[in-house]
Amino acid sequence: MGENNYLMKAINISKFFRYVEVLKNVNFEVGFNEIVGLVGDNGAGKSTLIKILTGVHNADSGELYWKGEKIANHSVPQARDMGIVTVFQDKALVEQHPIWRNIFMGKEITDTIGFINIKKEKEETEKLMKEIMGFTSSTITPDTTLGNMSGGEKQGVAISRALYFDADLIILDEPTTGLSLSETKKVLSFVERIKNTGKACIFITHNLFHVYAVADRIVVMDRGKIVGNFFMGQISLEELEKKMLEITGTGDAEHFGVYSGRKINPGGLNGTR
Numbered sequence: 001m002g003e004n005n006y007l008m009k010a011i012n013i014s015k016f017f018r019y020v021e022v023l024k025n026v027n028f029e030v031g032f033n034e035i036v037g038l039v040g041d042n043g044a045g046k047s048t049l050i051k052i053l054t055g056v057h058n059a060d061s062g063e064l065y066w067k068g069e070k071i072a073n074h075s076v077p078q079a080r081d082m083g084i085v086t087v088f089q090d091k092a093l094v095e096q097h098p099i100w101r102n103i104f105m106g107k108e109i110t111d112t113i114g115f116i117n118i119k120k121e122k123e124e125t126e127k128l129m130k131e132i133m134g135f136t137s138s139t140i141t142p143d144t145t146l147g148n149m150s151g152g153e154k155q156g157v158a159i160s161r162a163l164y165f166d167a168d169l170i171i172l173d174e175p176t177t178g179l180s181l182s183e184t185k186k187v188l189s190f191v192e193r194i195k196n197t198g199k200a201c202i203f204i205t206h207n208l209f210h211v212y213a214v215a216d217r218i219v220v221m222d223r224g225k226i227v228g229n230f231f232m233g234q235i236s237l238e239e240l241e242k243k244m245l246e247i248t249g250t251g252d253a254e255h256f257g258v259y260s261g262r263k264i265n266p267g268g269l270n271g272t273r
């Protein structure tokens with residue numbers, strides 16, 4: 001498959017921190033409107049990989065493509081301009097501010113003489129929350145202060161903000177860590193909204209159960225390598241769990257025939273036994 005078939009594609013990415021190779025010839029891609037679960041143990045290299053996609057780190061070797069075009073000199077501002085947004089837990093939002101201010105922070109709607117159009121910002125926020133993000137709690141309005149919201153809801157606000165400003169790729173790095181089951185469910189429902197709006201998402205987690213329900217595909221990382229690539233609907237959670245234990249237990253993905261090179265086979269698991 002060519003680079004054009006993907007929203008973003010990383011080819012043969014290597015990354016060293018000092019002398020330690022934390023990413024080893026990583027091939028990773030996200031399709032248009034695809035929800036990719038990126039799973040693996042702590043230290044596998046998940047965050048480092050997304051920091052390369054978002055221009056925080058430079059790869060030591062490899063190539064990045066965005067909508068079929070090779071990216072030269074990637075950087076944080078460039079990634080942002082392309083429409084790649086990372087949502088971190090509790091970051092980039094101001095607890096003391098209401099939702100509407102958080103949505104428009106730094107990108108205010110102004111009138112002709114430069115005043116912030118608060119009425120319009122509140123209206124847009126209300127529409128966004130109701131129609132796009134599906135906020136269900138009737139106690140939450142655009143005027144609700146972030147500090148009064150739960151962890152899952154705050155992430156919903158951050159995701160809403162990204163969608164409002166037309167992000168094409170929303171990256172969630174460990175969004176469910178430390179959240180209760182009901183809060184986790186909220187985050188998952190926001191991921192479903194991302195899917196419904198036609199955008200793409202990379203959902204990073206070390207908890208397979210959290211991502212299985214919403215992902216189109218799950219990519220497994222282990223010790224700096226991509227060791228598994230599974231299309232949902234082709235594999236049960238039980239099978240996937242078993243595979244993951246096998247892969248991460250041995251580090252020998254090829255042995256299990258789970259992942260072979262960078263070929264993606266939409267018909268099922270990569271590689272054949």
Ligand SMILES: Nc1ncnc2c1ncn2[C@@H]1O[C@H](COP(=O)(O)OP(=O)(O)O)[C@@H](O)[C@H]1O
Pocket residue numbers: 017022040041042043044045046047048049
């Ligand atoms: N800025 C850094 N400097 C040095 N080592 C780092 C840095 N960031 C991450 N690492 C190391 O790279 C490896 C992968 O880390 P990371 O990408 O954060 O893994 P994950 O997100 O899968 O838990 C780990 O061994 C980690 O200690």
Ligand SMILES: [Mg+2]
Pocket residue numbers: 046047048173
């Ligand atoms: Mg991480």
